[in-house]
Amino acid sequence: MTQFTVVYDACVLYPAALRDFLMHLAITNLFRARWTDMIHEEWIRNVLRDRPDLTAHQLARTRQLMDENVLDCLVTGYESLIPSLSLPDLNDRHVLAAAIRCGANSIVTFNTKDFPKRSLEPFGVEAFHPDEFVLSQMCRAPSVVCSAAKRQRVNLRTPPKNVDEYLICLSQQGLLLTSNELRKYRDLI
Structure with a gap:
């Protein structure tokens, strides 16, 4: 049986305390947590914009630790799917593309309205608020x-x-x- 797989959206990786909790959950192997380099770039860019006390080097270290400690977390080869996808916010298509590529069951996001059921259902993907997911x-x-x-x-x-x-x-x-x-x-x- 295939393990339940989720893609973490950048918005749930942005807050340090939530990101840390989601990483602690991911290493339990209760489910497979996945993300992409593009998702990393998005949460890191936003944290650096809002937290001038943090450095790119510090967040690069966090990124490295995430990638090293969560088995097979990085999704690649999804980029060609992006143009064919339709979502209310075109900038979110890369998240759905990653979910499709890795066969994810769910996207964990605060922005569930940006991932409507009608857009996700054909791919067997659902969007869940992190509270619902946990x-x-x-x-x-x-x-x-x-x-x-x-x-x-x-x-x-x-x-x-x-x-x-x-x-x-x-x-x-x-x-x-x-x-x-x-x-x-x-x-x-």
């Missing part, structure tokens, strides 16, 4: 998601976070439902 993984394997959350939380050192502070952080990243569900497993995180 919650679906919680339903499949709560202990795996809790373990990933715990790994992220204990690695936070500047400043360290207790469970309640960590769950607030997830809520602030747009993971309200996930945070509420994780609260039920607070002893595991």
Whole structure:
């Protein structure tokens, strides 16, 4: 059976705390997380624009760590599909093209309206808000998601976070439902 595969859109990789959580989830092998160099370039460009305290070198290191730690994460060979695709925002076509090329089931994005069902359905792809996506993984394997959350939380050192502070952080990243569900497993995180 083929493993459930998702493509992370740049908008979910932009916030550091969410990106970190999604990477901790990706290395569990509960699903396959994929992205492209173009997706990397987009989130890095936007972070550098909004965070003058960060350098391109720092984010290049983050990119390298992502690519090294998530097995077979980079999608290539999707570019020829882009011109034939139709989405409300033409600049998002590369994300759908990558999803098609790698046989992804879903695109994880905050911008679900930019990936309408009618445009994705012919390719067997759905768009999910990251909160919906993580919650679906919680339903499949709560202990795996809790373990990933715990790994992220204990690695936070500047400043360290207790469970309640960590769950607030997830809520602030747009993971309200996930945070509420994780609260039920607070002893595991």
